[in-house]
Amino acid sequence: MKQLVIVVLVIFIIGLIPTFECSKKPSAAARKEDIPYIKCQVCEKLAAELYHQVEKKQAEIAPKKISEYQIIEIAENVCNLKKAEADWILQIDIVEQGDKLELVDQNTEGQCNSECKTIERACQEVMGYSDTDVAEYLYSSKPKIDSLVNYLCKDLTKSCTTKPPPVPKDRTPGEPFVAKSSKEAEMEKMMRSMEGMPGAPGMKMYSRDDLMNMKNFGGEDDDEEEEEEEENFPSNLGKVLREKERKNNDWKNRITKGVSKAGEALKQHAYKVSNKVRHWWRAKTGGLKSSKPTKQEL
Known part of the structure; x- marks a missing residue:
């Protein structure tokens, strides 16, 4: 049952993936x-x-x-x-x-x-x-x-x-x-936004044909088991998948918000510390004249 659900989801995702391949290319060097x-x-x-x-x-x-x-x-x-x-x-x-x-x-x-x-x-x-x-x-x-x-x-x-x-x-x-192309730019933005997420480093995007040819969704030994499971597979697959997706999205949203808030708090703290160090150093070095204007309070 579980493997069949995975296959259905993969086929659905394949339909959403552009036909071009976005595998990592050798990066050019700056001149x-x-x-x-x-x-x-x-x-x-x-x-x-x-x-x-x-x-x-x-x-x-x-x-x-x-x-x-x-x-x-x-x-x-x-x-x-x-x-x-x-x-x-x-x-x-x-x-x-x-x-x-x-x-x-x-x-x-x-x-x-x-x-x-x-x-x-x-x-x-x-x-x-x-x-x-x-x-x-x-x-x-x-x-x-x-x-x-x-x-x-x-x-x-x-x-x-x-x-x-x-x-x-x-x-x-x-x-x-x-x-x-607009699709390529959109896909690269999506991949870049996923950097830093668990499992994201080294990710590679494949073409539709590549995904269809993959054989890692179950071996030949599982064929008989899958046939038995298909007989009991619920007719309301769409409802089951939507419910599962909704629950997963709820957890993802909670985790994402938690990580975002924690990251924001850490960055704010790091900025305050570095700012204090910077002002301490200026005072330590004799208060050298800076070209920056006086900070005004909003």
């Missing part, structure tokens, strides 16, 4: 030599992205006001392609323009190859250890986007204080931008 040519542009786009994501988060939780911790979380994830906050990187193409490299927004997600990894690396170099500083500035000053660009790219990181060097004539061009 570190290209970073000086695009660092200022990456910083400007990063600042704009931080501004818009903070605005979006504020709209989602209104009428509550966004906390400094929530802004720090965005700043920590915005340069990490494993996080949804960095999806903006997937939409950018590096285009050769004479002796310059231009970042061109394609308004759709593309395959992440060396150019994608290069932008991610440049973004990480820009942000460095400045995530809490820029988050505090966003929280306390609520700047316009131009002010945020100047603060992040000129005052805080110096990414745009000098003109980028000309691109060497013998530079090997980057790969062309290849857009993802």
